Amino acid sequence: AGGAVVHVVGSWCDAVDIPFSDGGSGPSRRCRVVLCLGEEGAPGLPEALPGWTTTCPPRDAVLSLLRAVSPLAVLPLVLHVSEEGHVEVQATASSAGAPGAGAPSATPREDEASLLRQASQAYDAGDFLLAAREFARLASAPYEDATAAYNLAAILHSFGLSLLAVPYFMKVILRSPEDRTAHSMLGGVLGELEPGAVTLAYREIVRRQPTNHRAAHRLACLTQSGRAAEEGRADPEYIREVFDEMAEQFETRLVHHLQYRAPWQLRDLVDEFLVASTEDPEAPTTPEHRLPGAGGWRIVDLGCGSGLCGRLFRHLTDPRAAPLPTDEAEIHQTLVALKGAVAREPHPSAGVRGVMTGVDLSSKMVDICREGGAYDTLVVGDANDCLASLATGSTSLVLSADTFIYIGDLERSFSLAAEALQPNGLFAFSLESMGRHEQQQVAEKRGWDGAQGLDAEIDEGFFLRASGRYAHAPGYVMRLARKFGFTVLRRKPITVRTETAVPIEGELLLLQRQSGSFSGQIQAAAASKG
Ligand SMILES: C[S@@+](CC[C@H](N)C(=O)[O-])C[C@H]1O[C@@H](n2cnc3c(N)ncnc32)[C@H](O)[C@@H]1O
Structure with a gap:
């Protein structure tokens, strides 16, 4: 799917036969599994597996194999990650060599x-390949290190090798x-494989621990x-x-491990529009159409997180700040751009001092944002409550990068955004x-009967995913x-992040509050403020 590919070539377990072709009627074979982290055709694979490089047993066959060995896939496994990036898995009948086996020592050598x-x-x-290799060595060392086990599990999970991550998560849980x-x-891992069993387990946790919000979610x-499913917002x-x-x-x-880029992509989207609209001779020039208003840019960042958007949009509100680059090679500049990075003189393209909230x-x-110094005002609270507290028409830009994934409705x-925004x-x-x-699924839950045709009726609503996001x-x-009276200026499909080697598809949107009469929307907004 565009990212790392798992090559499954054979089996390590000589007690179980698995077929090598999808639905094929040929004979089953005894085989070894070598799982390879890395790009398809990674160097080393052909040498390691002469004659086997292109044959992949179907994923289902591998899953049933793992289930056959242990219903919850809690296998005694030993992983070896080679220099070339191959993960070789050995399952052992006894627990010798399994994660956590051997006499543990409390302190590392x-x-x-x-x-x-x-x-x-x-x-x-x-550098996950190197990290996985070292963590795998550590995880089977006598020193019982939960960090190594956790990080190895997280890497395996993020590469889509979730079953192999299970014993390492177990190791962490047994320890803590x-x-x-x-x-x-x-x-999360077992929920995909055994949803019934995991649902029962979570019901039990919620019954015993009513304040366990994660389990409830x-x-x-x-x-x-x-x-969360009914009210349309995460607790x-x-x-x-x-x-x-x-x-x-x-x-x-997010940035290194999951290739998250939404703040940079939103900056590009807004920049592109601002440049195009400045150059457009047809663009209206009356004061009420000008962006920003007389008080400079007034930006509100909903779910500001550690402040990536604050840093990336700051040059609009702070004349002393130079715009940070948004190209891939310079992304690290945003990550290190904290307080000291503000230029003393106003930037040549600077406008009036605005406000970044x-x-x-x-x-x-919010503490991290405060340290970063990109915001003039910071609020610990709910995004909608913050919007509701803003004066009508007071804001030039409302931003929300990866926050509506926690608000379904x-x-x-x-x-509230329509009311807070200036024309x-x-x-x-x-x-x-x-x-x-x-x-x-959503349409069926709503009672969709299919009478008006599929496409017309299903493109509605929101869905709470197994990932915990909407x-x-x-x-x-x-x-x-x-x-609510918005014009859609730009829509852009993006990969929001890459998780367990699967790209999560999403969209960037740039809307503009229309400058006409909004009485209907404002009344609706005022009603919803209450
Ligand atoms: C995935 S992070 C994105 C952070 C930041 N926007 C970025 O792009 O780096 C989502 C953030 O939204 C915050 N969040 C989620 N729901 C929220 C809500 N209803 N009100 C305010 N913040 C919320 C979370 O605490 C978290 O910091």
């Missing part, structure tokens, strides 16, 4: 400590039963019921817990897009845009 440092550095820098992140990662995703307690915990590593994880439910995220956000104000955001299968139907977003 010197060589283990240095290996852990190197592996962690490679992991942070996004309270580790909610490892539990929820494991729940996960249960809502699995059952499409409960508050703020859940968001706070997840993002407070992730805040420190947020940029590394950021709002986020996670106080730890966007009616109130659109209504011709901009509303720029990213979304995950609903797939056809999800659209059909996806939106493009038709739903277009309907809201019309309802």
